[in-house]
Amino acid sequence: MAAPTVPESKQLQYISQQAADSRVNVEFETEDGMTLNIGPQHPATHGTLRIITRLDGEQVISCEPVPGYMHRGYEKLTEVRTYPQVTTLINRIDWLGSFANEVPFILAAEKLMEIEAPPRARYIRTILFELSRMANIVLFLGDLGAQLGGVTAVFYAFRDREFVLNQIEAVTGGRFHPNFDRIGGLKDDLPKGWIAETKKCMTRVHDFCDELEDLLIGNEIFQARTRGIGVIPANVGLSYGLSGANIRGSGVDWDIRRDHCPPGLVYDKADWKVCTHPDGDSFSRSWVRLQEVRESAKIVDQLLDSVPSGPVMAKVPRIIKVPEGEAYVATENPLGQMGYYVISKGDLVPFRVKIRSASFNNVSIVPWVTRGVFVPDVITILASLYFILGDIDR
Amino acid sequence: MMLGDTIFDVYWFQTVIKVLVVALLIPTTALILGIVFLFKVMSWMQSRLGPQEAGPKGLLQLLADGAKFLQKEDLTPMSADVRVFRMAPIVVLMSTFLLFVIIPASPNLVVENLPNGVFFAFAVSSLSVIGVLMAGWASANKYALLGGIRAAGQLIAYELPMVLAVVGVVIQAGTLSMNGIVVAQAGFHIGPIPVPYIVTQFPMFLVFLAATQAELTQAPFDMPVAESELVAGYQVEYSGFRFLFFFMAEFATAFAFAAIAATLFLGGYYVPGLDINSGIYWVLGPIVLFTKIMLVSFLIFWFRFTYPRFREDQLQRFAWKWLIPISLVWISVTALFKVWVA
Numbered sequence: 001m002a003a004p005t006v007p008e009s010k011q012l013q014y015i016s017q018q019a020a021d022s023r024v025n026v027e028f029e030t031e032d033g034m035t036l037n038i039g040p041q042h043p044a045t046h047g048t049l050r051i052i053t054r055l056d057g058e059q060v061i062s063c064e065p066v067p068g069y070m071h072r073g074y075e076k077l078t079e080v081r082t083y084p085q086v087t088t089l090i091n092r093i094d095w096l097g098s099f100a101n102e103v104p105f106i107l108a109a110e111k112l113m114e115i116e117a118p119p120r121a122r123y124i125r126t127i128l129f130e131l132s133r134m135a136n137i138v139l140f141l142g143d144l145g146a147q148l149g150g151v152t153a154v155f156y157a158f159r160d161r162e163f164v165l166n167q168i169e170a171v172t173g174g175r176f177h178p179n180f181d182r183i184g185g186l187k188d189d190l191p192k193g194w195i196a197e198t199k200k201c202m203t204r205v206h207d208f209c210d211e212l213e214d215l216l217i218g219n220e221i222f223q224a225r226t227r228g229i230g231v232i233p234a235n236v237g238l239s240y241g242l243s244g245a246n247i248r249g250s251g252v253d254w255d256i257r258r259d260h261c262p263p264g265l266v267y268d269k270a271d272w273k274v275c276t277h278p279d280g281d282s283f284s285r286s287w288v289r290l291q292e293v294r295e296s297a298k299i300v301d302q303l304l305d306s307v308p309s310g311p312v313m314a315k316v317p318r319i320i321k322v323p324e325g326e327a328y329v330a331t332e333n334p335l336g337q338m339g340y341y342v343i344s345k346g347d348l349v350p351f352r353v354k355i356r357s358a359s360f361n362n363v364s365i366v367p368w369v370t371r372g373v374f375v376p377d378v379i380t381i382l383a384s385l386y387f388i389l390g391d392i393d394r
Numbered sequence: 395m396m397l398g399d400t401i402f403d404v405y406w407f408q409t410v411i412k413v414l415v416v417a418l419l420i421p422t423t424a425l426i427l428g429i430v431f432l433f434k435v436m437s438w439m440q441s442r443l444g445p446q447e448a449g450p451k452g453l454l455q456l457l458a459d460g461a462k463f464l465q466k467e468d469l470t471p472m473s474a475d476v477r478v479f480r481m482a483p484i485v486v487l488m489s490t491f492l493l494f495v496i497i498p499a500s501p502n503l504v505v506e507n508l509p510n511g512v513f514f515a516f517a518v519s520s521l522s523v524i525g526v527l528m529a530g531w532a533s534a535n536k537y538a539l540l541g542g543i544r545a546a547g548q549l550i551a552y553e554l555p556m557v558l559a560v561v562g563v564v565i566q567a568g569t570l571s572m573n574g575i576v577v578a579q580a581g582f583h584i585g586p587i588p589v590p591y592i593v594t595q596f597p598m599f600l601v602f603l604a605a606t607q608a609e610l611t612q613a614p615f616d617m618p619v620a621e622s623e624l625v626a627g628y629q630v631e632y633s634g635f636r637f638l639f640f641f642m643a644e645f646a647t648a649f650a651f652a653a654i655a656a657t658l659f660l661g662g663y664y665v666p667g668l669d670i671n672s673g674i675y676w677v678l679g680p681i682v683l684f685t686k687i688m689l690v691s692f693l694i695f696w697f698r699f700t701y702p703r704f705r706e707d708q709l710q711r712f713a714w715k716w717l718i719p720i721s722l723v724w725i726s727v728t729a730l731f732k733v734w735v736a
Contacts, residue, residue: 036536043622058540058706147622149613149703155440215700221614222702375540376705379623 033061036375040069044147044379047389051366053378060378063370065363070393078353083109083183083320086350090340091177093357094391097136097334099128099168102181105353107264108329108342109183112322117264121185121312126265127198127303128168128180129331130296134205135164136334137293140386144286145216147383148225153216160208163201170194183320185313195304202297209294217283217290226283230369230381233280240368241361244336245292246385249285251278256332265331270302282384289386321348335359335391359391412495412505424684425642428649429456431688432695439699463638471534471631478532483632483639485525490643492518493650498573500663500679501670511572512564515654516557519609522647523549526618529640530628541627544706545618548608551710552615555717556605559598562721562728563591563658572654576662580670590661595728599659601721603690606651607697608709610644614701615709648691656686 039050048069054061074093078086090105091098103125110117117125142157165175170191172178180187216222232242234250247254255274257267275291277284324346330339336358345351362385369385370378430445433455437445448455470476496511498504508514523546530542564570567578579590592599608615611627619627629640656662663679664670704712 034536036540042625145702149616149620149622150701151613152440152699155442159441216702219702221704224708225702225705374705374707376617376620376623376703383622 038378044382045389046143046387049363049387049389049392051378051382053370053375055375058375060370060373060375063367063378065366067360067363067389067392070389072390072394074394075353075355078350080349082348083322083350086353087181088177088179090355091179092390093355093394094136094333094335094338094359094388095176096139096388097132098176099132099172099178099180100136100331100333101338102179103129103264104262104329104331104333104338105340105342106181106183107262107331108327108340109320109322110264111327111329112325112342112344113183113316113320115184115314115316117185118311118314119266119308120189120310121314122264122266123269123303123307124171124186124190124312125181126267127300127307128171128178129265130300130303131164131168131198133334134293134296134300135161135168137289137296138164138205138208140289140334141212141216141286141293144383145212145222147379148216148222150216150219150222153212156208156211156215160204163204167194167198167201170197182313182316184316185311189312190307195307198304199301202301205293205297209290209297213290217286223283225376225380226281226286226384227279228281229373229377230282230384231280232365232369236368237280237365240365242336242365243358243361244332244334245288246285246336246362248274248276249288250280251276256330256337260330262329262331266303267299269306270299272299272302282380285384285386319348321346322350330356333358335386335388336362355394357391357394359387359389360394363387363392415505424649424687425646426456427684428688428691429645432645432648432691435692435695436699439696460638463641464635466634466637468634468636469631473534474631475532475534478528479631480636482525482529482532482628483636483643485528486522487525487639487643487646489518489521489525490646490650492521493647493654496572497650497653497657497683498576498662498679499683500675501573501577503676503679504573507571507573509574510570512560512570512575512658515572516553516560519647519650520549520553522643526628529632533628533631535631537624537626538628538630541618541620541624541630544624545611545628547706548611548615548618548709551713552605552608552717555601555713555721556609558718558721558725559602559605560658562595562598562725565725565728565732566591566594568732572657572662575658576664577670579661580664588666590659590664590666592659595659595724597720597724599655601717601724602655602659603693603697604712604717606648606655607694608713609651610648610694612644612648612694612698614697614704616703617706617709620703648694649687652687652690652694653683655690656683660686660690662686 033054033056036053036055037050038053039045040048050066050069052064052066074089077089081089086105087102091101093101138161139157142154145153168178169175171194172180232250234252237247237250238252253274253276258274261267272295275288275295277288322344324344326343328339328341330337337356338358339356341354342350343352369381430453433445436442445452445455448458470479493515495505496508496514498507526545527542530538530545563575567575569575569578582589584593611618619629629637632640663675663683665682
């Protein structure tokens with residue numbers, strides 16, 4: 001019997017399907033454009049994001065981000081780790097503001113166990129949260145300069161970020177991966193003299209903001225490069241699920257810290273304001289972030305004055321078993337809304353953890369916002385949207 | 395010598411001496427001193443640690459950088475146009491070194507005192523565009539190509555304001571010879587005070603500096619090499635000593651243009667109040683010139699470290715709508731004054 005032959009149309013269909021599947025690996029050039037791969041290894045992608053752009057001259061016809069080059073499977077890995085072990089893992093998601101990654105997960109676990117951290121722990125938690133926000137956004141501001149060609153800003157940012165990281169290190173022992181937050185409180189108390197040191201550090205952060213405003217944000221060329229570039233109207237931004245400074249840069253007055261502050265943090269004890277900017281362009285996003293660092297420093301300054309005394313750890317069993325249930329806790333992380341949806345079956349390990357990280361949504365708007373702009377503007381827009389690869393791929 | 399000639403009058407001997415001066419003396423003294431100075435400026439302005447810490451007083455950073463490049467493998471991409479690819483850095487560096495030929499360090503200490511030195515300078519400096527385009531095209535890389543095309547557009551656009559900026563000086567001095575311009579400046583007074591041409595040609599000096607910045611492809615005009623967009627533009631495929639050539643050309647061109655600016659606008663080797671024919675210029679001339687070069691290159695690098703980068707269209711707009719009209723107006727003013735004074 002003759003072997004069954006596949007009809008030619010089927011073969012063609014198969015081939016074109018294969019071609020479509022491997023499309024990202026094919027560099028095609030047609031009459032109406034050139035394909036330019038920005039990334040996976042490119043200084044503008046903060047890691048390994050790949051952006052396929054089709055260009056007409058230097059103008060972008062279409063632009064498609066391809067995440068996944070750094071996927072580390074955190075959601076799955078959490079399912080084989082006990083609750084205290086998970087923090088070691090998840091503070092690598094957004095590696096620049098790592099303490100902030102631990103907090104929402106711990107808060108979700110506390111919610112399930114119906115434990116509340118003592119007041120002192122809640123204050124210190126909030127302070128460390130804000131310190132990691134500063135460390136993160138200070139570097140963003142410097143990096144923004146580097147992406148726009150002003151390399152000086154990035155050196156200043158690395159220099160001044162170190163003061164903040166030193167304070168984090170003094171408490172937690174780690175510059176980048178503190179692993180300090182515990183269910184029911186914190187691992188340790190503050191070291192002696194830390195509060196005074198941190199107060200000094202906050203004046204340095206204010207100085208850095210002033211310096212950077214002079215050097216970069218107020219610069220005419222910087223404004224010419226960012227104003228009116230990458231405009232995201234509020235409704236479009238909301239429909240793409242943008243959060244954090246990106247949506248506040250579009251004029252939406254929404255901050256989880258103020259509006260839905262989870263019970264483990266004490267933002268209501270400080271006097272601060274949420275900064276918004278109506279324009280929605282690259283400049284307004286950068287400006288909002290700069291103001292956020294200042295507000296952060298204000299929050300820390302006030303909380304340092306009023307840290308209550310007492311224990312930093314509530315009474316929790318030595319072996320942590322989380323009762324059956326589901327909980328979702330979101331916080332306002334440096335990059336935007338970060339939430340953990342934890343499902344527990346009453347075991348030592350979580351049954352399922354879904355991580356909602358901000359950068360994934362923030363990058364999803366890139367194809368929409370880069371239509372018709374020039375290649376240098378793609379870089380500006382990417383820099384101002386501010387993503388971290390660990391936060392996209394997890 | 396026996397024939398009544400000294401060996402210094404023999405043509406081939408003169409040529410050898412001149413080649414040695416251009417190829418060895420200038421790089422070893424001016425470049426090394428200058429780069430060390432600029433590394434220091436850079437490190438203090440940008441809080442970079444290398445030039446402050448490496449070796450005694452951070453003086454070994456240059457050596458470390460050079461050694462690093464020489465160690466690296468000399469890579470040529472498979473699809474590159476090999477001969478063009480290898481030639482490109484040499485073309486760029488050549489155009490820079492030829493610039494040093496016409497810069498007078500004292501009335502007689504000049505490699506070749508061409509009567510049309512200014513013309514020669516701009517003819518030679520625009521050769522580097524060819525080298526950059528060669529590098530961009532031969533690399534067979536899209537980023538390199540974009541960088542090369544951007545560089546060509548930019549260098550050609552900024553050649554014009556640069557030439558126009560110099561025209562004012564040439565009109566005022568009435569000569570194209572570099573040495574002639576210095577001598578003319580030595581004789582230029584406003585009232586009893588001897589002043590260099592920067593006083594009368596100040597807008598032109600600024601236009602010249604801006605155009606220099608663009609010719610050097612330095613921030614705020616560094617789109618051709620924009621490391622955050624095009625990675626390194628036309629240099630992206632180069633490694634090892636070929637990259638070192640580009641790197642050296644960048645600094646050397648900065649000095650060459652600074653030297654031209656120092657000669658045309660700041661009076662070159664001339665010190666106000668000191669007779670131009672004095673023999674002391676054999677010693678003093680190079681030192682004075684070097685100081686002025688450093689002053690101008692300090693300005694160039696100061697701009698570089700302060701400003702972010704323009705976009706390509708903004709750059710062209712800046713050239714055509716600002717620099718060129720300003721220089722045209724100032725040329726007319728200079729010409730009118732010249733006729734009126736005469």
